[in-house]
Amino acid sequence: MSKVYRPYQPEQSELLPPSPREWLPEEHLAYFILDTVKEMDLKVLLEKYERELRGYPPYHPRMLVGLLLYGYCVGVASSRRLERKTYEDVAFRIIAAGQHPDHTAIAEFRRRHLKELSGLFVQVLALCQKAGLVKLGHVALDGPKLKANASKHKAMSYERMQQREQELTQKVGERMKAEEEADGAEDRLYGKKKRGDELPQELRRAESRLKKIRQAKAELEAEAQAARQAQ
Incomplete structure (x- = not known):
């Protein structure tokens, strides 16, 4: 099975x-x-x-x-x-x-x-x-956050806003x-x-790519066979 x-x-x-x-x-x-x-x-x-x-x-x-x-x-x-x-x-x-x-x-x-x-x-x-x-x-x-609802903080808040815009x-x-x-x-x-x-030209299209891959595979197998015979 x-x-x-x-x-x-x-x-x-x-x-x-x-x-x-x-x-x-x-x-x-x-x-x-x-x-x-x-x-x-x-x-x-x-x-x-x-x-x-x-x-x-x-x-x-x-x-x-x-x-x-x-x-x-x-x-x-x-x-x-x-x-x-x-x-x-x-x-x-x-x-x-x-x-x-x-x-x-x-x-x-x-x-x-x-x-x-x-x-x-x-x-x-x-x-x-x-x-x-x-x-x-x-x-x-993120950055320091200042409350803007109280009058004493408004000037500081505006200054911080200007500073943050410059930073951005x-x-x-x-x-x-x-x-x-x-x-x-x-x-x-x-x-x-x-x-x-970019791939080489012969590897860009499916048909020629498969042919090139099979050719390279056959060459590697032939080299491996030759190496085994030489041992």
Whole structure:
């Protein structure tokens, strides 16, 4: 009697595709980011695109903002890593709604809207802190809290609020700089148009890949046989 295993068919498609909302628990950070970005005023970004009526339809700024913001929160810095995450990571796939902007599009969006993105990210962090969060992914938001209901504390509270906004602005600025530096380093390492993890041409398609794998396997077996005969 042979061992019975649970069904495993990687090539089998699902008859009814699941909703992305079923892929992660309801309290996942990705959904919080989606809801937060939905409430953000992106007029300053959208107006730039409204003036450009020609050309191929761009990715929606709201999607790219969500992608960059989620990446910021979970420590994914470079645009190449963000591109890979839209294929490999469920949370990123949900935020990107199944789209896969390449690293050049992500890097260009960040470069073009750096000032606006920095301001938006500071707003998000301040909003999250006000909502009671002490941490957003890997980003610490907690800090000394002062009561603002008594008159003697109002000036101190306002001063602390200004200080905290400066701290958040500095934090976002440092992160944006690190992301640009990561992109620059990877551009020099891999070449501007390449991700750096591409398979050789003959291994990219299923038919030629299987042929190459079988050929390599046969060669290894032949080498092993030759080594045994030489002993």
